[in-house]
Amino acid sequence: MSEPAEDPAPPTGVRATARHHARRVLSAYTGEHGIYGVVLVTALVSIGEHYDTDFEVLLYVAGTMLVFWFAHVYAGVVAAGGDPERRKEGLGRMIGHSARHSAGMLVAMLPPLVFLALGSLQVFDEEDAYDLALLTGVVVLAVIGWLNSARNGRRWPLRLAGASATAMLGLLVIGLSALAH
Numbered sequence: 422m423s424e425p426a427e428d429p430a431p432p433t434g435v436r437a438t439a440r441h442h443a444r445r446v447l448s449a450y451t452g453e454h455g456i457y458g459v460v461l462v463t464a465l466v467s468i469g470e471h472y473d474t475d476f477e478v479l480l481y482v483a484g485t486m487l488v489f490w491f492a493h494v495y496a497g498v499v500a501a502g503g504d505p506e507r508r509k510e511g512l513g514r515m516i517g518h519s520a521r522h523s524a525g526m527l528v529a530m531l532p533p534l535v536f537l538a539l540g541s542l543q544v545f546d547e548e549d550a551y552d553l554a555l556l557t558g559v560v561v562l563a564v565i566g567w568l569n570s571a572r573n574g575r576r577w578p579l580r581l582a583g584a585s586a587t588a589m590l591g592l593l594v595i596g597l598s599a600l601a602h
Contacts (some may be wrong), residue, residue: 446528451565454493455525459565460591462486462530463558464598466537466551475540475547478554482537486530493523532557562591 449455465485469478497519501507507515533554540550566587570580 449525449528450561451568452525454523455529456562456565458486458526458529459558459561460594460598461489461526462533463555463591463595464602466533466554466558467595467599468602470551475537475550475554478551479534479537479541482530483534486526490523490526493526494519497522529561532561558595559588559592563588 450459462482465482466478469481472478472481494516498512498515501510501515501519510518536545536550536554536557539545540547540554544550545553563584567580567584569587570583575583
């Protein structure tokens, strides 16, 4: 399990702080909870199509994602309670650790919810906003596949293959998740 590493000292300066926050967000997306969140939020958006408005889909997705995130935090705390070393941390630290570890699930829902909100506010046509909310999950998975290939030193053709494979397998998992819900 990979989890975002804590920086030993906070960055100084506007650019350093921006880079620090960008790394944390990227780390949240590329961790297991972020990837799971992308799959789950995209599946939820896809099954939310039976709602009349983008705002109803937004409420459904946000509410469901918060419940799933809370369940992950709860599971992390209960699991930590069984570890004598972790119990020494105290309940507050166990909750904080579990919440940070699962934060990728919350970060994953932001881009689709932005599009659903823009559709609700009629900045975009609601149908277009809904389609963009669905598309963001696949695009994010493709970007993660590209970045993973780049980190492994692959040249652009293999990066493209990694992005395509990650997006296609993600679509399969999203479809199966939608069927299960």
